Amino acid sequence: MLEDHDQAATVDLPLPRTTPDGPWPEGYPSGFAVVDVETTGLASHDRIVSAAVYRLTARGDVEDHWYSPVNPQRDPGPTWIHGLTTEMLRDAPLFAEIADELAERLADRVLVAHNAVFDWTMLAREFARAERTPPTRQRLCTIRLAKELALPLPNHRLETLVGHFGVEQRRAHHALDDARVLAEAFRPSLHQAADRRLPLPLHACLPITEWSQAPAAERRQRVGAAGAWRGWRPSRRRPACPYPNPGRYQAGGRLIQGMRVAFSGDTSIDRDLLEDQAVEAGLHVATSVSALTSLLVTNAPDAATSKVAKARAVGTPVMDEAAFTHLLRDVAPAEDPAQGV
Structure with missing residues (x-):
């Protein structure tokens, strides 16, 4: 499993220099x-x-x-x-x-x-x-x-x-x-x-340093040097999701507005930004996993965390961050805009 423990880079922008084409920040990439x-x-x-x-x-x-x-x-x-x-x-x-x-x-x-x-x-x-x-x-x-x-x-x-x-x-x-x-x-x-x-x-961009062709072993691969788990995070109050929960995510299908999505462990995208993207797409961000959870997003499906253990126990589908963010590009609309659970 790929784990991408990178952080946003800091780009220092000094005063612009003047070129024939106009000023351009010196700290930008070449x-x-x-x-x-x-x-x-x-x-x-x-x-x-x-x-x-x-x-x-x-x-x-x-x-x-x-x-x-x-x-x-x-x-x-x-x-x-x-x-x-x-x-x-x-x-x-x-x-x-x-x-x-x-x-x-x-x-x-x-x-x-x-x-x-x-x-x-x-x-x-x-x-x-x-x-x-x-x-x-x-x-x-x-x-x-x-x-x-x-x-x-x-x-x-x-x-x-x-x-x-x-x-x-x-x-x-x-x-x-x-x-x-x-x-x-x-x-x-x-x-x-x-x-x-x-x-x-x-x-x-941290490259994969080890690789196994076996799918089961793939899930345990790490990217570069391992990053630390973020551990406890203060919860953010969000408006109630306006769509009903359509149930669990079906493998190979689309995310549907109203689905309850939980996150576990570190993410390459800032967690608050990732959750904001999910909310904007019409998903319900859950703070815990239960039988009602549609999907658990984690870059470490074999980690001994309470959310992963619960997901396995109740049969909640598990997906990594890359696949989840890809599906966020095309979330299916809810059939009924009534207030969700």
Whole structure:
């Protein structure tokens, strides 16, 4: 199981220097790599079926782009989403065969993605399987950046963000087109942040240092140096969820508004921000696990915590943070907006 114990990096922004193109914060990164991956699923044993990278300059201008399908060496999963079939991927390169070229495109750049923890997690696992270390040291999530900029968005889906900036999407869930539209939306976001001299929400990318192909052992792998558990956290009073609880999450399905979601252990995204995203999507954030809990989100499903033990005892589904944040992009609406439980 991947555990991502990183913290937001601090970006010091000195007084701007004047260039022919105008002032630019000196503390900002020197380049970016906008990434999108399509996968066979959301679990730790799932594989990448396609990957795309748009390399950008420090100011967000496109330098070049790259795309490759990837043979996952297994069923491609939701072909109705990414459109890639077993036949289409049969002669595609294995991830190990594109790892060096992909690494070269990521080197010395900040990885940018929409729900970056998911794309980074999938890439880190694939690099580990290929016995390589990815060169990426930092990532930036465009969901987090949109929140920092307080963009007036009704939700944080990719199509909503790019639509806000007037970017036309041609092939949703195609890695190359998703990376293209995100690159086009990231540039004005970056410029808004620079104009306001906002620190960019950068997070460290810690590679997987050990790997086992066995799914059971996968759940026990750690990312880099282990971080400490946060332990007790003061509860935050939130407004009551306006939707009824539709029941437990069904594997392979969508999250549904009103679902009761509990969290256990450390998260790569600040816990309060992660819970805020869940609430904004129409989910009920629960402080404990019971038979009514729809889902437990944890990066350590084998940890001896009371929430994990309770989830196992009552049959509550368990999911890691990367898969959960990916599902947050498309939460199904509740059937009845009546007051929930």
